[in-house]
Amino acid sequence: xxxxxxxxxxxxxxxxxxxxxxxxxxxxxxxxxxxxxxxxxxxxxxxxxxxxxxxxxxxxxxxxxxxxxxxxxxxxxxxxxxxxxxxxxxxxxxxxxxxxxxxxxxxxxxxxxxxxxxxxxxxxxxxxxxxxxxxxxxxxxxxxxxxxxxxxxxxxxxxxxxxxxxxxxxxxxxxxxxxxxxxxxxxxxxxxxxxxxxxxxxxxxxxxxxxxxxxxxxxxxxxxxxxxxxxxxxxxxxxxx
Numbered sequence: 649x650x651x652x653x654x655x656x657x658x659x660x661x662x663x664x665x666x667x668x669x670x671x672x673x674x675x676x677x678x679x680x681x682x683x684x685x686x687x688x689x690x691x692x693x694x695x696x697x698x699x700x701x702x703x704x705x706x707x708x709x710x711x712x713x714x715x716x717x718x719x720x721x722x723x724x725x726x727x728x729x730x731x732x733x734x735x736x737x738x739x740x741x742x743x744x745x746x747x748x749x750x751x752x753x754x755x756x757x758x759x760x761x762x763x764x765x766x767x768x769x770x771x772x773x774x775x776x777x778x779x780x781x782x783x784x785x786x787x788x789x790x791x792x793x794x795x796x797x798x799x800x801x802x803x804x805x806x807x808x809x810x811x812x813x814x815x816x817x818x819x820x821x822x823x824x825x826x827x828x829x830x831x832x833x834x835x836x837x838x839x840x841x842x843x844x845x846x847x848x849x850x851x852x853x854x855x856x857x858x859x860x861x862x863x864x865x866x867x868x869x870x871x872x873x874x875x876x877x878x879x880x881x882x883x884x885x886x887x888x889x
Contacts, residue, residue, distance in 0.1 A: 650791040650807055651712045652676055655815035655822075657792065668790060670819025670872060677704050681713075685811065688717045694752065695722035698737070702730050707825055710818035711739040711758075712811035714750035724755050731757035731889070734839030736825075736846055738818040740810040741780050743773040754779040756889050759847060761817050761866075763787065763810045768857040768869050774810055776864035782850055784813035784870035813870075820872040821846055827876050836883050844886040849878045 656676050657669035681697030682690035694713065701709045709730065715723070730737050739758040742750035753760035753775075760779050763771035763786025770776075771786040789812040793805030824846055825832070836842045853875045854868030862868070 650793065651710070651811050651815050652678065653792040654789055654812045655710060655819045670816045671822040674819065674822045677701060677706055685713050687713050687715055691715060691720045691723055695720070695726040698723075698726035698730055702733050702735050707735060708818050708821045709735060709737045710815045711737065711752060712809075712814050713752075714740060714742045715752065716745075716750060719751035719755060723752050727752060727755055727757040731840050731843055734836075734842045736818075736821045736843050738814050738821060740814045741777075742775040743771075743786075743810055745775050747777060749775045749777045749779040757843070759817065759850070761810055761813045763808075763813045764869050768855060770865055771808070771810075774813075774865075776861075778863055780864065780866040781847065782817060782854055782866040782868065782870055784816045786810050786813040816872075817850070817870055820850070820870065820875050823872065823876050824849070828880065831880075835880055836886075840888055841883050841886050844888070845881050845883075848881050848886065850875050853878045 655669050656671055656674045658667055658672040679697040679700055681693035687694050727737055737758050739753035739760055741753050741760045741762045749760055752758050759781045762776060762780045762783035763774035764783045765771050765787050787808035788806045791805055791807045793803055795801045795803045832842045851867035853871050855871045856868035860868060
């Protein structure tokens with residue numbers, strides 16, 4: 649619930665500022681593939697979850713989970729299948745391991761997202777490495793939460809993590825798809841090309857602060873508006889991963 653509110657949250661009871669998610673109100677297909685954000689022993693669930701989302705017609709998949717051990721072959725195979733179907737998969741880089749990006753984020757065809765704080769600064773706990781494609785806000789993130797005072801009350805709280813940076817990028821992907829619509833099918837006859845095009849635009853439109861380490865923290869910091877407004881790359885410049 650907390651990560652999805654960062655993706656699609658909309659507060660109808662706050663008329664002065666009703667939108668909080670990166671793609672407010674976007675249709676979401678929730679998939680419970682495991683019982684934990686660390687999924688070392690439940691990797692088949694991740695594989696099945698990715699395939700379920702692809703088969704359900706999802707065009708973007710956001711994954712705020714991590715595999716700390718070696719990923720099973722089925723994880724990469726599921727990502728390959730999503731890529732072949734033109735599905736954009738965005739995954740958290742993870743945290744508290746500064747020189748190691750967790751799977752599925754570090755695997756081929758996943759867009760790994762690192763974390764930042766206000767002022768376009770790296771969120772120190774964020775995982776880093778050449779597999780990170782982009783960074784996005786990870787702290788502080790306003791999230792839906794509950795408070796118990798005899799009964800449960802729904803409130804706003806704060807949280808942090810690349811788990812929240814990830815749906816911000818995924819929401820941007822959803823807006824990008826909505827922005828271009830059927831034109832993507834015309835421009836990119838091979839389905840994987842739309843994934844490659846989004847990755848290209850996402851990275852090219854990123855904000856790059858002074859001293860930014862592109863080898864550890866991705867191309868820069870997410871600029872959702874610039875990503876949506878950027879032109880589409882020529883398909884002749886796109887190559888499959």
